[in-house]
Amino acid sequence: MPSLNDYLVLSAILFSIGTAGVFVRRNLITILLSIEIMLNAVNLTFVAFGRQFGTVDGQIIAFFVMTVAAAEAAVGLAIVIALFRHKESLNPDSFATLKW
Amino acid sequence: MIPFYVFASLAVVASLLVIAQRNPIYSVLLLIASFGALSGLYVLLDGYFIAVVQIIIYAGAIMVLFLFVVMLLNAPHEDTDYDERTHPLRRRGAMRFGAVLAVALAVELVWALGRSSGSSSFARAPAPTVAAIGRSLFNEYSFSFEVTSILILVAMVGAVVLARRDSPASGGAAKDR
Numbered sequence: 001m002p003s004l005n006d007y008l009v010l011s012a013i014l015f016s017i018g019t020a021g022v023f024v025r026r027n028l029i030t031i032l033l034s035i036e037i038m039l040n041a042v043n044l045t046f047v048a049f050g051r052q053f054g055t056v057d058g059q060i061i062a063f064f065v066m067t068v069a070a071a072e073a074a075v076g077l078a079i080v081i082a083l084f085r086h087k088e089s090l091n092p093d094s095f096a097t098l099k100w
Numbered sequence: 101m102i103p104f105y106v107f108a109s110l111a112v113v114a115s116l117l118v119i120a121q122r123n124p125i126y127s128v129l130l131l132i133a134s135f136g137a138l139s140g141l142y143v144l145l146d147g148y149f150i151a152v153v154q155i156i157i158y159a160g161a162i163m164v165l166f167l168f169v170v171m172l173l174n175a176p177h178e179d180t181d182y183d184e185r186t187h188p189l190r191r192r193g194a195m196r197f198g199a200v201l202a203v204a205l206a207v208e209l210v211w212a213l214g215r216s217s218g219s220s221s222f223a224r225a226p227a228p229t230v231a232a233i234g235r236s237l238f239n240e241y242s243f244s245f246e247v248t249s250i251l252i253l254v255a256m257v258g259a260v261v262l263a264r265r266d267s268p269a270s271g272g273a274a275k276d277r
Contacts, residue, residue, distance in 0.1 A: 021119035071255035078262035
């Protein structure tokens with residue numbers, strides 16, 4: 001049987017992959033996908049801890065995280081569409097008008 | 101033990117390929133594979149409810165939304181000269197601080213998990229049933245549940261407003277660019 005630690009290590013690996021994606025990619029859509037990877041890594045932690053303690057709270061928190069992820073994806077993609085209409089580009093460095 | 105490693109390696113490999121792809125369509129499809137593997141892990145953790153929700157909401161709704169947007173925008177690949185020039189790994193000095201922080205985060209996570217001595221298997225507590233989840237969701241967490249509905253409403257209205265095209269009648273503020 002895999003232990004709680006195995007699940008936590010897997011979650012840490014997935015979270016690091018998501019973080020690396022946010023820093024390495026130059027495409028707004030891929031950056032949003034990397035954020036989804038990070039949210040899922042956290043979900044896995046919640047469910048694993050919920051299993052460890054035998055409560056339903058882990059799964060319920062994961063459920064709320066999913067609804068927040070859905071809202072974030074809807075608003076984020078709407079912003080991406082608006083930005084793409086503006087500059088015909090998805091590179092985050094194209095949107096540096098506010099940069100000092 | 102074997103299913104855990106199968107699903108875990110599938111999730112890690114698919115996630116790595118997501119951030120290695122240059123074509124966003126492949127990224128989205130690989131992320132769906134990764135979510136499927138995570139759903140299998142939830143089943144191994146006796147989280148049947150969350151496994152099904154993962155497939156229906158994440159793979160079924162959110163990823164289809166991403167796929168729609170990628171196809172709608174006909175998103176350009178990131179291989180132009182401009183993309184190469186502005187790539188974060190090609191910057192110098194203080195501009196690489198973010199990458200250093202990301203490496204520090206990964207090292208710290210591995211270090212923290214290495215120090216914990218958890219080789220114990222899961223407690224043989226009875227796995228929570230879907231009925232127990234529903235009871236808890238609508239009793240203890242009913243306020244959070246209702247607040248979530250407001251969050252979804254705000255996100256829906258916000259998405260419609262943000263993605264709306266300016267009509268010609270409402271002035272040409274956006275046409276100046």
